Amino acid sequence: SDVIGRIAAGEVVERPAAVVKELVENSLDAGSSTITVEVKDGGLGLIRVTDDGEGMSRRDASLAFERHATSKLQSDQQLGAIRTMGFRGEALPSIAAVSKVRLTTLSRQEQVGTQLWLTAGTITRVEDAAAIPGTSIEVLELFYNTPARRKFLKSTTTEFSHISHVVQQAALASPQVHMRLIHNGYEVFALPAVPSPRDRVLQVYRAAFGDRALAVDVQQNGLSLKGFIIDPVRARAGRTPQELFVNRRPIKNSTVQHAVVDGYSSFLAKGHAPLFVLFLDVEPQRVDVNVHPTKREVRFADNEQIHQLVRSAVRHTLGRAHI
Ligand code: ADP
Ligand code: MG
Numbered sequence: 001s002d003v004i005g006r007i008a009a010g011e012v013v014e015r016p017a018a019v020v021k022e023l024v025e026n027s028l029d030a031g032s033s034t035i036t037v038e039v040k041d042g043g044l045g046l047i048r049v050t051d052d053g054e055g056m057s058r059r060d061a062s063l064a065f066e067r068h069a070t071s072k073l074q075s076d077q078q079l080g081a082i083r084t085m086g087f088r089g090e091a092l093p094s095i096a097a098v099s100k101v102r103l104t105t106l107s108r109q110e111q112v113g114t115q116l117w118l119t120a121g122t123i124t125r126v127e128d129a130a131a132i133p134g135t136s137i138e139v140l141e142l143f144y145n146t147p148a149r150r151k152f153l154k155s156t157t158t159e160f161s162h163i164s165h166v167v168q169q170a171a172l173a174s175p176q177v178h179m180r181l182i183h184n185g186y187e188v189f190a191l192p193a194v195p196s197p198r199d200r201v202l203q204v205y206r207a208a209f210g211d212r213a214l215a216v217d218v219q220q221n222g223l224s225l226k227g228f229i230i231d232p233v234r235a236r237a238g239r240t241p242q243e244l245f246v247n248r249r250p251i252k253n254s255t256v257q258h259a260v261v262d263g264y265s266s267f268l269a270k271g272h273a274p275l276f277v278l279f280l281d282v283e284p285q286r287v288d289v290n291v292h293p294t295k296r297e298v299r300f301a302d303n304e305q306i307h308q309l310v311r312s313a314v315r316h317t318l319g320r321a322h323i
Contacts, residue, residue, distance in 0.1 A: 012094040015153055016043025016142060017162035019099075022091035023137055024170045027051035030135065033193065034178040037167050041184070042156030044142055052134040055107035058114040058126070064103075065118060067093045095139060097121040098146050102138040106131035120145055164188060168204055169250040172243060172277060175200035201228050201277045205241055208275065214321050218313045221305060222283055225313050229260075230275035231321050232268050243277040246287060246298050253298060256280065259307040263314025267322070276314075280306070 013019055020037060027035045030053025040046040056064060067089065095101065096118045106113035106129070113131030117124045143150040153159060160183055171179040171191050181188045194200050202209065205228075213228040244256050256278070264274040288299040300306050 012090055013098055013142075014149075015162060016047060016159050017166045019043065019047050019095050019139055019142065020049065020163050021166045021170070022095065023047070023049035023139075024167065026091065027053055027135070028170065028174055028177065030054045032134065032177060034180075035170075036180045036182065037163070038182040039160065039163055039184075042153075042159030043139075043163055044150075044153070044156065044159065045140075047139040047142065048136065050134070050136040052132075055110075055131075055133050055135055056105045056114070057107050057110060060107075061103055061105050061114050061116055062123060062126070064092050065096050065101075065116075065121065065123065093121060098149070099142045099144065100140045102140070103135070104129050104131050104137075105135040106133050108133050169243065169245075172197070172200055172204060173245050173248040173250065173279075197226065197279055198228070205277065208241060214317050216278065216313050216317050218309065220309055222286075223306065223309050224281040225278060225309060226281075227276065227278040229264075229278070229314055229317060231318065232264060232272045232274065241275055241277055242273070245279045247281055247284065247289075248279070249289065249298075250296070251298050252296055253300075255300065255303045255307050256310050259310035260314055262307075263311040264318065266315075267318045274314075278310070280310070282306075 012022065016039070020039070020043065024035060024037065027049055030051060032051035032053035034052050036048075036050045038046065038048040038050075097120060100120075101116075101118040103116040103118075104113060113129035115125075115127045115129035115131075117126075143153075164181060164183075167179060167181045168189075171177070175194045175197050178191065178193045180190045191200070191203055194203055198215065202213065205213075209228060209230060212230050214231055216225055216227050216229055218225050242257075242260075244251050244253060246253065246256075260274055260276055260278070268274065282300065286301040288301075291297045291299055
């Protein structure tokens, strides 16, 4: 019911950035080549994510707001081998439960687009729309019916910095997509499509990495680790990206975090932190992404092997730079 919907929503939608993350992931899953994120007042005034992906039929658009109505998981066996970002069918219903939503969409197979309005998760209006192929989702009055959640939020500046980080992470994981972020009418960044994750890392972190970036590139036992670390001896303090992607998903993982720190240990000057943007690819069967509703944590089948790979890759990369 309404209450259950709002409780479940709290797990997925902690703050505006969580809404942006889910909407952008859906746009990526829809095969978009351009994604525009527009927000007002740190996301509390408006969040609008517009893509040029596959769009939805009218039926699919209505179903998308029903709990567990994902189109992405065909059977239970697939749970071990998830390749799309979404798979639970929880995000849209959770977002809609705590806001007012307007969806505009057109799938390439249809002539007429659809516009849906929802309030607190219930569809209040359906109309034809002269849309262009793709999807645009607007989230208004976020947390209007959960005052406790709204009170917990920080300043619009802080909320916007979380949003900016989330969009940046999505951009890092998807270099082939043109990503734009607009806040209160001003373009904060525009990242045209680039051929590789490395190009994207340098596009995003040029200021922080400059020419000090050291490429990491190792394959071992079905594991692949790519990306950049910074030679800490010459690293500038202050800017410290620490980004880990597991199978293109932004992840917090203590095994990898410790392994990076271990790898850096004999090279790290006092007061410096490791800087890294690393992409770890693991066979989907060897990683459990089903740990937390927001999919920010993973569990590895073989922690020791991963720790060893990351630590020695970081150590060797830094060692080579110091010969
Ligand atoms: P999930 O991503 O886990 O499937 P969501 O609640 O995020 O669940 O989305 C529900 C469904 O809505 C998706 O499975 C997809 O079919 C559809 N959908 C959502 N956003 C988009 C989009 N931007 N483009 C096309 N389809 C979308
Ligand atoms: Mg989703």
